[in-house]
Amino acid sequence: xxxxxxxxxxxxxxxxxxxxxxxxxxxLQAVGLARAEDFLTAVETAQAVTxxxxxxxxxxxxxxxxxxxxxxxxxxxxxxxxxRRAARWLRGRRASGAELELRRICRLRQAGxxxxxxxxxxxxxxxxxxxxxxxxxxxxHWPTLEEIAHSQRFxxxxxxMETRRRxxxxxxxxxxxTHQAGIANPSLYSRHVLIESLDADPxxxxxxxxxxxxxxxxxxxxxRTEDLGAxxxxxxREFVSRSDRVRFIRQYYQAERIDSVARRLIARIEAFxxxxxxxxxxxxxxx
Numbered sequence: 001x002x003x004x005x006x007x008x009x010x011x012x013x014x015x016x017x018x019x020x021x022x023x024x025x026x027x028l029q030a031v032g033l034a035r036a037e038d039f040l041t042a043v044e045t046a047q048a049v050t051x052x053x054x055x056x057x058x059x060x061x062x063x064x065x066x067x068x069x070x071x072x073x074x075x076x077x078x079x080x081x082x083x084r085r086a087a088r089w090l091r092g093r094r095a096s097g098a099e100l101e102l103r104r105i106c107r108l109r110q111a112g113x114x115x116x117x118x119x120x121x122x123x124x125x126x127x128x129x130x131x132x133x134x135x136x137x138x139x140x141h142w143p144t145l146e147e148i149a150h151s152q153r154f155x156x157x158x159x160x161m162e163t164r165r166r167x168x169x170x171x172x173x174x175x176x177x178t179h180q181a182g183i184a185n186p187s188l189y190s191r192h193v194l195i196e197s198l199d200a201d202p203x204x205x206x207x208x209x210x211x212x213x214x215x216x217x218x219x220x221x222x223x224r225t226e227d228l229g230a231x232x233x234x235x236x237r238e239f240v241s242r243s244d245r246v247r248f249i250r251q252y253y254q255a256e257r258i259d260s261v262a263r264r265l266i267a268r269i270e271a272f273x274x275x276x277x278x279x280x281x282x283x284x285x286x287x
Contacts, residue, residue, distance in 0.1 A: 027120035027135045028061065028074070060138070071138035072119060075101075076131045096123060096132030097211075104183075104210040111181035113174060114139075114194070114206030139206055142194035145171065149190060149239045157198045167195070168244055170203035172251035175228060178207075179219040187212040188227045190234040224265065228252075229272030 062071040077097025098121045108115045116136040123132045148154045148167075157163050171193060178185055187209060194206035217223065232240070249262045258266075 027122060027133065071140060073116070073136050073138060074133060075136065076133045077101075098122075098132035098134040101134055101210055104213045104215065107181065107183060107215055108178070108207060108210070108213075111177050111183065113177055114196070114204055115210065116206075116208060139194055139208065142196050142206055144191050145193040145195060146190040146234065148195055148198070149235055154198065163198050164244070165247065166201060166203050167198065168247050169251045170195070170205045171231075172248045173202075174205045174207070175231070176252050176254070179224065179227070182216050182219065184214040184217050184219055184223040184227060185210075185212065186214075186223075186226045186230055188231045190231065193231075221265075221268065225268040225272050228265070229269050229276065232269055232273050233276060 059074045060071065061074055062069065075098070102118055102121055105115050105118055116139055118134060118136055120135040121133065143151075143154075148158070158167070174193065175188065178188075185207070192207060192209045194208060196204040196206070214223075219227075232245075245266065246258060249266055250256070250258060253262055255262060
């Protein structure tokens with residue numbers, strides 16, 4: 001990024017082929033997703049999603065069928081209330097919400113982690129406000145870890161111990177790569193972790209909803225506990241056995257056996273689980 005927080009050209013190159021669009025209409029038309037009426041429908045029927053103090057508008061758009069089918073999500077980012085904008089400005093974070101998420105996508109792709117491909121970003125008017133926007137390809141054919149854990153259609157595959165081990169290893173590898181890249185993710189919820197196929201070897205794992213990622217940080221014990229604790233809290237205890245948890249930690253540390261460091265991490269995650277299982281943001285998942 002540049003000194004004022006804007007996305008540098010090198011960041012865009014690393015993000016893949018992407019359009020810097022003057023408006024959301026231009027962005028949609030550049031990838032063949034919209035006629036004018038499609039664009040208006042996308043904005044007028046956008047789904048409002050509250051994220052902290054910011055309001056995001058998300059709209060699913062698609063074109064074609066079969067091999068030519070393209071599904072994408074148009075995400076609008078409101079600038080947020082004045083005190084949040086002032087705090088970001090004082091911290092030197094003057095980039096728009098779309099630019100910040102694009103930067104997170106770039107960093108994760110550099111770390112070898114699958115994330116939605118950015119197609120276009122820019123700024124424009126939407127619903128009476130000046131907002132930044134980001135157009136992302138969809139990964140909707142990848143089920144979430146939450147779906148795999150709780151849906152009956154995956155239970156036969158998960159009954160195979162070899163498949164279960166490969167899944168645990170893949171999710172542990174995702175957490176390890178993220179932390180080794182200096183990225184903390186306190187929203188490492190099971191619904192944000194995507195699995196391409198349980199039949200693959202190795203299993204490919206991806207991430208979505210990247211707004212809470214912290215870049216260029218030292219992932220210390222506290223951050224490690226928060227990230228892995230969020231994952232533990234959003235998976236039912238009956239799905240994850242004690243041996244599953246031990247294997248996960250071994251793979252996270254790439255260790256043959258559990259040593260004192262790994263035991264302390266397991267204890268901290270358990271304490272985090274007990275302290276936070278009734279909190280509102282985890283209540284949907286905890287039993």
